[in-house]
Amino acid sequence: MSRPVLLVGGRVVDPSQSLDEPRDVLIVEGRIESVERDIAGPPDAERIDVSGLVVAPGLIDVHVHLREPGGEHKETIRSGALAAAAGGFTTVWAMPNTDPPLDDPAAVGFVRQEARAWARRGEGGARVSPVGAASRGLAGERLTEIGGLVEAGAVAVTDDGYPIADPALMRRLLEYTQTFDIPVLQHAEDRALSAGGVMNEGAVATALGLRGIPNVSEAAVVARDAYLAELTGGHVHIQHVSTREAVEIIARARDRGARVTAEATPHHITLTEDAVRGYRTDAKMNPPLRTEEDRLAVRQAVVDGIIEMIATDHAPHHYEEKEREFDDAPFGIVGLETALGVCMRELVASGALSLAGLIDRMSCAPARAMGIDAGSLRAGTPADIVVFDPDARWTVEPERFLSRSSNTPFAGMELVGRVRRTMVGGDTRFVTD
Amino acid sequence: MSGDGVGLGLGKDLVGLEGLERKQILGILDTAEPFKEISERHIKKVPVLRGQTIVNLFFEPSTRTRISFEFAEKRLSADTVNISSTGSSVQKGETLVDTARNLEAMRINMVVVRHRSSGAARFLADRIPSNVINAGDGQHEHPTQALLDLLTIRDRFGAIEGRRVCIVGDILHSRVARSNIWGLLTCGAEVAVCGPRTLIPAGIEELGVRVIQRIDEAIEWCDVLYVLRLQLERMKGGYVASLREYNRVFGVTSERLAHAGDDLIVLHPGPMNRGVEIDSDVADGERSVILPQVTNGVAVRMAVLYLLAGGQPELAETAKGGGE
Numbered sequence: 001m002s003r004p005v006l007l008v009g010g011r012v013v014d015p016s017q018s019l020d021e022p023r024d025v026l027i028v029e030g031r032i033e034s035v036e037r038d039i040a041g042p043p044d045a046e047r048i049d050v051s052g053l054v055v056a057p058g059l060i061d062v063h064v065h066l067r068e069p070g071g072e073h074k075e076t077i078r079s080g081a082l083a084a085a086a087g088g089f090t091t092v093w094a095m096p097n098t099d100p101p102l103d104d105p106a107a108v109g110f111v112r113q114e115a116r117a118w119a120r121r122g123e124g125g126a127r128v129s130p131v132g133a134a135s136r137g138l139a140g141e142r143l144t145e146i147g148g149l150v151e152a153g154a155v156a157v158t159d160d161g162y163p164i165a166d167p168a169l170m171r172r173l174l175e176y177t178q179t180f181d182i183p184v185l186q187h188a189e190d191r192a193l194s195a196g197g198v199m200n201e202g203a204v205a206t207a208l209g210l211r212g213i214p215n216v217s218e219a220a221v222v223a224r225d226a227y228l229a230e231l232t233g234g235h236v237h238i239q240h241v242s243t244r245e246a247v248e249i250i251a252r253a254r255d256r257g258a259r260v261t262a263e264a265t266p267h268h269i270t271l272t273e274d275a276v277r278g279y280r281t282d283a284k285m286n287p288p289l290r291t292e293e294d295r296l297a298v299r300q301a302v303v304d305g306i307i308e309m310i311a312t313d314h315a316p317h318h319y320e321e322k323e324r325e326f327d328d329a330p331f332g333i334v335g336l337e338t339a340l341g342v343c344m345r346e347l348v349a350s351g352a353l354s355l356a357g358l359i360d361r362m363s364c365a366p367a368r369a370m371g372i373d374a375g376s377l378r379a380g381t382p383a384d385i386v387v388f389d390p391d392a393r394w395t396v397e398p399e400r401f402l403s404r405s406s407n408t409p410f411a412g413m414e415l416v417g418r419v420r421r422t423m424v425g426g427d428t429r430f431v432t433d
Numbered sequence: 434m435s436g437d438g439v440g441l442g443l444g445k446d447l448v449g450l451e452g453l454e455r456k457q458i459l460g461i462l463d464t465a466e467p468f469k470e471i472s473e474r475h476i477k478k479v480p481v482l483r484g485q486t487i488v489n490l491f492f493e494p495s496t497r498t499r500i501s502f503e504f505a506e507k508r509l510s511a512d513t514v515n516i517s518s519t520g521s522s523v524q525k526g527e528t529l530v531d532t533a534r535n536l537e538a539m540r541i542n543m544v545v546v547r548h549r550s551s552g553a554a555r556f557l558a559d560r561i562p563s564n565v566i567n568a569g570d571g572q573h574e575h576p577t578q579a580l581l582d583l584l585t586i587r588d589r590f591g592a593i594e595g596r597r598v599c600i601v602g603d604i605l606h607s608r609v610a611r612s613n614i615w616g617l618l619t620c621g622a623e624v625a626v627c628g629p630r631t632l633i634p635a636g637i638e639e640l641g642v643r644v645i646q647r648i649d650e651a652i653e654w655c656d657v658l659y660v661l662r663l664q665l666e667r668m669k670g671g672y673v674a675s676l677r678e679y680n681r682v683f684g685v686t687s688e689r690l691a692h693a694g695d696d697l698i699v700l701h702p703g704p705m706n707r708g709v710e711i712d713s714d715v716a717d718g719e720r721s722v723i724l725p726q727v728t729n730g731v732a733v734r735m736a737v738l739y740l741l742a743g744g745q746p747e748l749a750e751t752a753k754g755g756g757e
Contacts, residue, residue: 201635201636202635202636202639203635203636203637203639203640204636205634205635205636206611206634206635206636206637206639206640207451207611207640208551208552208573209551209552209570209571209572209573209574209608209611210551210552210571210572210573211572212634212635214635278555279551279552279555279556320528323528323530324528324529324530324556325529325548325550325552325553325556326550326551326552326556327549327550327551327552327571328550
């Protein structure tokens with residue numbers, strides 16, 4: 001089949017084997033063959049010099065919106081997978097709030113097939129795993145045919161974009177999904193409490209005359225779902241934690257043995273509500289950017305592992321959709337191509353977290369928590385690998401994104417750490433000098 | 434000749450009072466003084482803005498503010514066009530940015546804009562070279578309203594500094610409250626707000642104002658009672674149980690004002706709900722400066738138009754001379 005590949009001279013950082021040393025990596029037939037010093041390699045191997053660079057398990061993002069079907073002007077499965085690869089991601093989980101939503105096996109199958117078809121044509125990016133809708137039509141009323149969705153390739157269920165409001169439905173989901181051992185991903189928000197809100201509630205919203213979303217709209221649902229997870233034994237995954245209150249609840253629930261996992265986004269650990277000033281719609285997302293106190297609490301929870309993983313909530317929107325009155329602009333920002341650089345700057349360059357710690361939060365931890373066969377460079381695992389320069393500084397230029405959208409509050413910001421190569425199953429899906 | 438308010442350094446636009454300096458705000462009020470007199474003349478017109486084209490772009494219904502601006506513009510001899518949301522291309526789905534570009538393509542000088550969304554005036558101002566004057570954007574600011582309120586307070590007390598002003602009512606949804614808070618604080622007044630806690634926005638204290646729970650305390654504390662209109666749709670939102678309940682707890686009545694200091698004055702931005710937030714005997718009584726507010730509105734707006742068009746504050750007296 002394909003030629004063996006030998007990555008020579010890199011610094012291999014693989015927290016799954018507590019490894020952070022100079023090693024060579026040999027890839028044969030799309031899998032890791034060995035990670036050793038000075039591998040001679042088979043004579044026909046393609047030798048790639050990665051000296052000065054970090055070689056790590058490919059990044060995993062369990063929360064992206066690829067918009068296809070229905071929102072192809074914002075993003076497609078192809079462009080989203082390519083953007084992911086450019087950001088060092090080798091696996092992304094595509095949310096089901098498309099049009100139509102991924103609430104039946106055919107729709108779930110379409111997303112998986114589409115990503116694979118582009119890869120076969122040599123235009124693939126990261127692996128795309130579809131997440132099925134938790135309720136039919138994302139309406140929050142009746143369960144989807146979760147068994148059918150899983151057969152078609154769904155790796156989890158969620159109504160993301162819409163919170164699962166009905167506690168009885170949430171209970172049933174946390175019970176029923178145990179048959180398939182998949183998590184229920186929850187956008188934790190009590191819409192009655194956040195009604196009409198467009199940014200964090202507080203002095204900044206008051207000054208701007210914008211409606212606020214209070215912290216309790218997140219915390220109340222996190223608390224409820226943590227207790228439901230404890231009651232049922234099901235696995236609830238709290239998406240994009242934004243408040244200090246939610247962090248406390250998650251930590252307590254974990255101590256009590258509940259199967260609660262959580263993610264934080266690069267933007268919630270980096271920016272605050274002040275980014276909204278000037279009515280910047282590229283700083284409008286849900287949950288909103290919060291206060292400095294919340295930011296620091298969420299950031300510390302990532303450092304401490306209470307929030308075990310980073311996810312981007314990559315939410316592309318067309319330029320024209322964001323170029324309007326703040327109230328009317330859609331929620332969400334893109335994140336795939338800035339995530340590593342933002343986290344390297346905010347967590348690693350600042351000294352808060354080791355490089356290995358960050359690779360854990362962005363690769364090993366999501367693999368572990370979600371049961372994904374990735375997040376490791378152990379011999380025998382698929383060769384999903386990111387190679388990046390940990391010291392390179394670069395400035396975010398959204399017009400150069402591979403994503404179809406450029407709605408980011410990080411435009412013009414200098415980031416640390418640049419992806420040089422992304423390999424999926426030994427196949428290079430992204431490379432740059 | 435779009436100006437940039439050189440005299441006071443106001444910049445191209447007047448989007449809000451937040452961030453303005455005291456000398457700029459007082460400078461606008463000073464500039465308004467000579468313009469007051471024009472409205473008292475038999476022929477109420479001076480050629481200050483002759484040849485200037487001003488568009489009054491009202492995406493939200495307005496009677497008082499729109500008419501006040503229009504009088505101000507006409508008395509300065511500007512050419513004006515009124516656009517309201519009904520019957521315009523906005524109803525046909527045109528975006529704000531396209532509306533702006535189209536206006537600009539017609540080579541106008543100024544836009545007076547009212548819009549339901551907070552930030553809309555700033556949005557427009559950042560995208561067109563014309564001067565933009567905010568006539569109310571969502572719950573954000575209504576700077577000319579606050580300026581006319583400041584002028585009215587100054588007229589009565591001689592100065593704004595040191596006055597105690599309590600704004601009563603629906604602070605949460607009020608752009609008038611926000612502009613007044615910034616303007617009053619910058620000019621050295623003490624500011625409090627009073628109203629049902631459901632209508633007091635989170636973090637308001639961080640803006641530098643105190644919260645007074647009960648209307649009787651507010652009346653005892655302040656020199657200026659600024660009564661806001663209670664929007665009737667707040668009942669539907671569940672913020673207030675009923676008009677009767679609101680009047681019972683927060684209504685400004687002559688009985689309550691019996692405990693006020695002798696100098697206390699009552700302001701209201703209009704239109705009033707008589708018998709809800711304010712009783713008729715207060716609205717029409719001796720303490721009320723509600724009609725002087727309206728008169729001052731025209732003068733203040735003339736001053737703002739004049740200054741943004743490049744007029745010098747110290748020349749306002751001369752500028753008004755040319756009419757008769």
